[in-house]
Structures are given as structure tokens and as C-alpha cells.
Amino acid sequence: MVFTFEQAIGLVIATAILGLSPGPAVFATVARSLSHPFRITLFFIMGIVLGDLIFAMIAMGGFAFLVAQHEIYFLILKWLGGAYLIYLGGKTLLSPSSVKHIQTVETEGKWKLVVSGFLLTAGNPKDLLFFVSFLPAFIDLKTAGLTDMLLAAILIVITFIATLCFYAGLVTIAGNWLNNPKAVLWLDRMAGIILVIVGLMVLLFS
Template identity: 40%
Template sequence: MWYGSPTDTWCRPKPDAVMPLSSLALFAAVYAVAVATPGPGVIALVARVLARGPGGMPAFILGFLVGDLVWFSIAATGFAVLAQSFAALFIALRYLGAAYLLYLAWRAWTAPVEPMSVEPLSVESARGGGRLRLFVGGLALTLGNPKVVLFFLALLPTVVDLEHLGALGMAEIAAIIVTVLGTTLGAYALAAARARRLFVSTRARRAVNRGSGAVMAGAAFAVAAR
């Protein structure tokens, strides 16, 4: 719906208008490419599944989802400038995310090699504390991830007219974020879980664990150095 006289050169949409399907499709496509491009979050997810199994991944992915929604809310509500006042906080979150990656790397490197029928992390992930640690780790990693910050504060305004984005439009984009990010990360986790089953020998499992630990440690240093 539009307001203004038919002769107006510029007629702006009402703040509560439904976003055009073409605009939603464009955002979904750009966001999907950004999410699917391997970054620290994807690397951490895949490496952890390879090393420790898929247990607890819903909580880990939920942390990424909440982090992306937080940055989207900051961009959509015009608080991007205010967020710059808390730059020190986000730097601290970046280092916290890097520290969590190092923790996961150490756990993967030192994990005992169990028979394939046993998932060492399943018991841990069944506990509230294990799920909470995974959620907080994913959230901190996302809030301090320069790739996510760049997308929502720099790239998003070129794709979506944030100045005239109403509550309904925000809800539509938030739904796309949840669907695209959840589906993409879930697919990565599923692929990693299937690949993990190819390594059945003790020697191969130990090599996967240590390789995953090394990858996560490298990602941690990359996050901290940005």
C-alpha cells in the first residue's frame, strides 16, 4: 500500500506495509550466500561435529540465530550509531568467542577416542549446563564476528530500505533469517555428522579430532586478529 497523491514523484510505502516479494527474495538470496560462505561460525560448527558428534548442535545453532537477530535488530531500529559507543563491548565479545573456539579446540585435541557406537558428547549435551555453554559460545562468537557485523551494518542497508521498514517487514526478514540460517547450519551439521561416520578406525578418529582442533584454533586466532 502507498500513500500520497497519484501525481507524487516519490510515494513511500506505509511503515506497516508488507514488503514486496522481490525485495524479500533478494534479501533471502544475499543472506543465504553470506551464511553459506564458510566463516568462523561454520568452521566451528563443522569441526566440532567432526570431533565430538552432533550432540548439542541445536543449542549451538540457536546461539548463532539469536546473535544474527540481535545485529539485525540493531541495524533495523537505527541503533547502529549507538552500537559504536559500545565498541569495547563487542571487542570483548569477539575475544570471548575466540577463547571459546580455543576451548573447543583443546577439547577436540584431547578427546578420548571412543567406539563409533558411542557419542561422547551426547551425555554432556543432555545436561542443561552443556547446552547453555554451547548456546552462549555460539552467541558470543556471532556477536563478535566481524563478518556478521559487516553484513548487517554495511551490506544490509544496500539491500533493504531500513528507513521505511515497519514492524511487519522486520518480522518477515526475521523469519527469513531464522529459516535460512537454521537450514544452512543444520545442513552443514548433518553433512559433517555423515562424514564423521566414514572414519571408523581409532587412528582415523584421533586424526579427525586433532585436525578439527587445529582448524578451530586457527579460526580462533583469525577472529581475534580481525
């Protein structure tokens, strides 16, 4: 196993900060929480992270396959991925706070919530590109085995579940927080800094 404890901790911390940054998954989770009990909203969260798990495994498996073909593919993906993360971080840092008015949604069945959550992730191919760019900073995909990849994917999923459950479980506080421009701006800035740092890590150390 090449995925070290230090890398795992770094991956969890970076993922948690990015997961707390307001985005489509956060706003959709809070909207469902306004219409459903927490235990029902969990089905929506499971759908979201199922999509994240699939994207993470595709990203790592595809990256490892390309790297196995030729070293040049690793260098190309490394530079493109690092540059993409720095671009996302810079864009997040410079953009105004993304406050949105959160409205309740109609009550949905459990399995419909799972499907809705999954489609929210699956319908955003940028998530796959993000994983391809993000993961090389924390796991050496040139030497990583299936166990390393599964562990990294599971850590990402558990962290995303925790951050989304935070918003769902504290929906009243979270709703007020997400409607506060200063709070959203602070979260966005934190996420932007993390993206830039991870982008530099990909370029300089991976």
C-alpha cells in the same frame, strides 16, 4: 508493509550463498558436529543465530533512527555501507582459499553450546557492520515498519539456520568439502561476487 515478496526472495538467496561461504560460524559448527550428535549441535546453531537476530534488529533499528533524524545520515550510511560491501567482496575474490584443518572439540552441555554460539557471533562486531551495510539493498529502512524489520530478520535467521544445519547434518561430506581448496575457493568466489553485487545495489538503487 513495504518489504515485498521479490525483496524477500533476493534477501534469502543472497543470505544463503553468504551463509554457505566458509567462515568462523561454519568451521565452528562442523567442529561441534564431529563431537556431538546433530540434535545437540542444533543448540550451538541456535546460539549463533540468536546473535545474528540481535545484530540484525540493532542494525535496522539504528539505521531507521538515524535516517529519521536527517536525510544526510541515510546518504552517508548508504555510501559507506555500499563501499564496505564492495571492499569485502573484492577482498574475498582476491584472497587465496581459506582452508583450515577442522579438529573436534570437547563435548559440551546444551546450554553451554548455546552460550558458545552466541558469544561467537557477539564477539565479532564486524557482523553488526555487515548487517548495516547489507540490509538496505533489500529493505527500504526509510519507510519500513517494525513488521518489515522483524520479517527480514526472521528470514535471515531461518536461512542461516538452514545453511549451518546443512554443514552439521552432512558433517562428513562438509568436512571433506571444507578441506578441499578448490571447493572452498569456489564458495569464497561466489560469496565475493554476491557481496560486490549487493554493494552496487546499495549504492545505485537503495
